[in-house]
Amino acid sequence: MPNPRILNRKLHRWGAIATALPFLLVIVTGLLLQLKKQLAWVQPPEQRTANTVPSLSMEQILRAAQSVPEAAVTDWRDIDRLDVRPAKGIVKVTANNRWEVQVDLGTGAVLQAAYRRSDLIEQLHDGSWFADAAKLWVFLPSGVVVLGLWITGLYLFVLPFLARAQKRQRES
Incomplete structure (x- = not known):
């Protein structure tokens, strides 16, 4: 042994x-x-707004994501997920191509668009x-x-x- x-x-x-x-x-x-x-x-920093009560429709969120050419969003099939952060006043739209679009929950304005690794x-x-x-x-x-x-x-x-x-x- x-x-x-x-x-x-x-x-x-x-x-x-x-x-x-x-x-x-x-x-x-x-x-x-x-x-x-x-x-x-690695991951885009989360933006913050004062709009802590969501007032956007799903269609408005889709239109905001479509407004960012890099995200290449044409319809809901191009979106991997939505991450709603009411306390920060944003919704993070993650496209299938890994681009993240942060949208103001109150106004629908695009706050930031960046590649998410x-x-x-x-x-x-x-x-x-x-x-x-x-x-x-x-x-x-x-x-x-x-x-x-x-x-x-x-x-x-x-x-x-x-x-x-x-x-x-x-x-x-």
């Missing part, structure tokens, strides 16, 4: 190599997502950008291996302390 200490080191080393690229992607995208409210490049970064983070199978067959196993690396890394950290304690106990 192989020495458990040597086996642990080998598992730790090969696990780190096997998960290097997927885990690097998870770390980098996770850091960007942590900062999405601070980095306008946070959804793409989230898809890269969980692996779904590659394919749904990548989430289960690459990123999930990588996560399990990284958990194993954490456990074996703790063991490798504690091992010298245990060895010194055993040595002191034998000497006394």
Whole structure:
């Protein structure tokens, strides 16, 4: 039977190599997502108005989104979602092409239009950008291996302390 200490080191080393690229992607995208409210490049900052009671019709929201050429909205099929923020007085219209149009809930005025990268970064983070199978067959196993690396890394950290304690106990 192989020495458990040597086996642990080998598992730790090969696990780190096997998960290097997927885990690097998870770390980098996770850091960007942590900062999405601070980095306008990742997610456009939310505007604010005094109109906290929504008074727009769905047709007015659609017309506002259509007024932004970059969003390429011609009808409702071009819109991925609406995010209504009454406390901020806005509705965020996210187009299928990832452009976000922020519309004043009271006047229908376009407050801001910008490209939104946070959804793409989230898809890269969980692996779904590659394919749904990548989430289960690459990123999930990588996560399990990284958990194993954490456990074996703790063991490798504690091992010298245990060895010194055993040595002191034998000497006394």
